[in-house]
Amino acid sequence: MDSIEQTTDVLVIGAGMAGLIAAAELQRSGRSVRVLDKGRGVGGRLASRRIEGATFDHGAPGFTAIHPWFATEVVQARLNGTVTPWTTGSTASLSDLRALRGTPSMSAVPKQLSRGLDLQLETTVTDLRVHADRWLATTASGHTFASKSVVLTAPVPQALALLNAGGIGLSLELRSRLDAIEYERCLTVMAVLEGPSRIPSPGGVILSDGPIASVSDNQAKGISTQPAVTLHATPAFSLEHWDHDRLESGRILLAAAADWLGAGIRTFQVHGWRYCQPRNRDTEPCVLVSPVPPLALAGDAFGGGGVEGAALSGRAAAQAILALEAGSQRA
Ligand SMILES: Cc1cc2nc3c(=O)[nH]c(=O)nc-3n(C[C@H](O)[C@H](O)[C@H](O)COP(=O)(O)OP(=O)(O)OC[C@H]3O[C@@H](n4cnc5c(N)ncnc54)[C@H](O)[C@@H]3O)c2cc1C
Numbered sequence: 001m002d003s004i005e006q007t008t009d010v011l012v013i014g015a016g017m018a019g020l021i022a023a024a025e026l027q028r029s030g031r032s033v034r035v036l037d038k039g040r041g042v043g044g045r046l047a048s049r050r051i052e053g054a055t056f057d058h059g060a061p062g063f064t065a066i067h068p069w070f071a072t073e074v075v076q077a078r079l080n081g082t083v084t085p086w087t088t089g090s091t092a093s094l095s096d097l098r099a100l101r102g103t104p105s106m107s108a109v110p111k112q113l114s115r116g117l118d119l120q121l122e123t124t125v126t127d128l129r130v131h132a133d134r135w136l137a138t139t140a141s142g143h144t145f146a147s148k149s150v151v152l153t154a155p156v157p158q159a160l161a162l163l164n165a166g167g168i169g170l171s172l173e174l175r176s177r178l179d180a181i182e183y184e185r186c187l188t189v190m191a192v193l194e195g196p197s198r199i200p201s202p203g204g205v206i207l208s209d210g211p212i213a214s215v216s217d218n219q220a221k222g223i224s225t226q227p228a229v230t231l232h233a234t235p236a237f238s239l240e241h242w243d244h245d246r247l248e249s250g251r252i253l254l255a256a257a258a259d260w261l262g263a264g265i266r267t268f269q270v271h272g273w274r275y276c277q278p279r280n281r282d283t284e285p286c287v288l289v290s291p292v293p294p295l296a297l298a299g300d301a302f303g304g305g306g307v308e309g310a311a312l313s314g315r316a317a318a319q320a321i322l323a324l325e326a327g328s329q330r331a
Contacts, residue, residue, distance in 0.1 A: 004136070007146040008032040008118075010321065011137055013125050013162075014153030016044025017307050018298045020113040021074070021314030022151045027117065029322055034145060035117050036137070038124035043110030045276070045300075046102070046307065049190060051269055054218070054228035056190040057106040058271050061204055061216045061230065062086045062099050063307035069315070070308050074113075075100065082108040086202055086221065105223040128152070129166035133293055149294040149324075151317045153310075155275035156181040156301045163289065170289065177282055181301045184235035185242055186213075186276035189250045191261070191268040193227035196220075198262035205260070211237035212253060215260045231257050235279075238272070246270040281305050285316035294324045 008031075012023045015037035023033045037044075047059035065071040075083055086101040102109040127138040128150065135150045152159050156178055163170065170178070196219065199205055203220030207213060213234045218224035231253050233241075241249040250270040254261070278301040285303035289295045298317035300310040 004144045004146045007134065007148075008034045009147065010034075010149045010151060011036065011135060011145055011147035012151045012153065013037075013128075013137065014044065014299070015039070015042040015110065015114060015119060015121070016153060016299070017046060017110065017113075017310040018300065018314035018317070019044075019151065019153040020110055020117070021311045022153065022298055022318045023117050023314075024078075024113065025315055025318035026151075026321065029318070033118060034147070035114075035119045036123045036125055036139070036145065037119070037121050038140075040122055041107065041110075042114045042119065042121070043107050045273065046106050046110050048102070048105035048107040048223070049269075049271075051190055051228075052192050052226070052267055054190075054192045054226035055105050055224040056218050056228050056230050057102070057216065057221075057223060058188050058190055058230055059273070060106065060307050061214070061221075061232075062101045065100055065308060067304075067308060067312060070311050074311055079109060079112055082112045084222070086204070101221060101223070103223070105218075125162060127165050128162050128168070128295075130168070130290075130293060135293055135295065149296075149321045151296050151298055151314070151321065152289075153297075153299045153314065153317075155183060155299065156278070156297070157183070157275070159297055159299075168289065168295070174287065174289070178287070178297075180280060181282060182279045183275040183301075184277055184279050185238040186235070186273040187233040187238040187241060187246070187249055187253070188271045188273060189231040189233075189253050189268055190271070191229050191231070191254060192266040193229060193261060193263040194266050195263035196227050197229050197260060199229065199260050210234075211256050215257055227263060229257070229261060235276075238276075242272065246272065278305060281309075285313050286320055288320055288324075291324055292328075294321045296320050
């Protein structure tokens with residue numbers, strides 16, 4: 001076996017909203033926690049990109065804060081200064097948040113939430129298995145991390161692949177629940193324009209027909225000094241064009257959005273989200289795959305969905321692990 005890195009109480013796989021919240025909740029409860037993510041930055045689907053001086057939110061363009069815990073404990077307390085109400089464009093009332101964006105851009109949100117966490121990026125977990133009373137997670141670079149508990153927040157098909165690789169058994173009922181969770185894909189175009197777009201303030205429009213699901217103007221939204229538009233394709237268009245030439249698909253989408261753009265295109269890039277949003281979700285806020293040693297699945301496929309649902313799922317997974325520990329100490 002490869003050398004084992006320091007053992008922690010909990011290993012969190014994935015530094016998106018669910019993983020960051022789970023890690024913070026467990027660390028606040030005095031547990032040692034390590035977070036691993038395969039990405040170059042934190043945030044997963046909360047993502048921003050810079051192209052030729054323009055800034056784009058190319059994952060979730062915004063999110064809600066409706067649940068009282070999320071609105072007060074996360075948004076008001078931990079994210080103060082890194083979110084702005086998006087519907088009004090005003091920071092006047094942080095107690096009445098419904099639609100929010102990250103500031104200066106969406107990636108500021110996960111960066112803020114990851115402060116103080118033991119985080120290792122560009123680390124892909126390729127194998128997860130039980131050894132004695134511990135979880136052992138092996139990475140693509142051959143390192144092994146040991147922990148007493150695991151919170152796994154990868155999109156469900158990726159989580160299932162890890163469980164299968166490690167020979168982790170699931171009941172038939174749980175396997176069929178998890179197998180039923182499917183995700184929509186989303187082709188996303190980021191276009192730097194030669195002048196301001198025609199997308200009206202506050203810079204986001206949801207469309208009801210054609211190949212585009214939504215258009216956002218990152219300049220009107222307040223995150224880009226340069227004219228910069230993000231187009232999210234519909235699930236149907238994204239699925240049909242997934243294996244096509246990405247720039248060609250981008251040109252089709254830009255042509256369909258011409259009335260919204262209203263200015264020449266300086267340059268553009270296309271990103272494909274294989275796991276954009278779950279088409280159907282599990283009703284439980286998290287799933288306990290194993291009580292001994294504990295392994296919980298969390299993410300936007302559990303509970304309410306979206307960014308807020310992912311946060312609530314991460315919190316539920318942390319609570320489930322703490323409750324199991326408390327139960328085993330009483331026994
Ligand atoms: C285009 C788009 C538009 C959206 N619009 C909205 C919106 O308007 N409102 C809203 O609320 N939500 C929206 N969402 C959804 C929202 O972004 C997600 O629901 C939420 O961010 C999911 O968080 P998560 O932590 O569950 O998953 P993720 O953010 O996907 O995090 C999972 C993390 O796990 C990591 N990972 C996976 N496998 C491994 C592995 N083997 N080893 C290590 N790390 C691994 C990934 O790198 C990733 O960082 C949108 C998403 C997209 C893509």
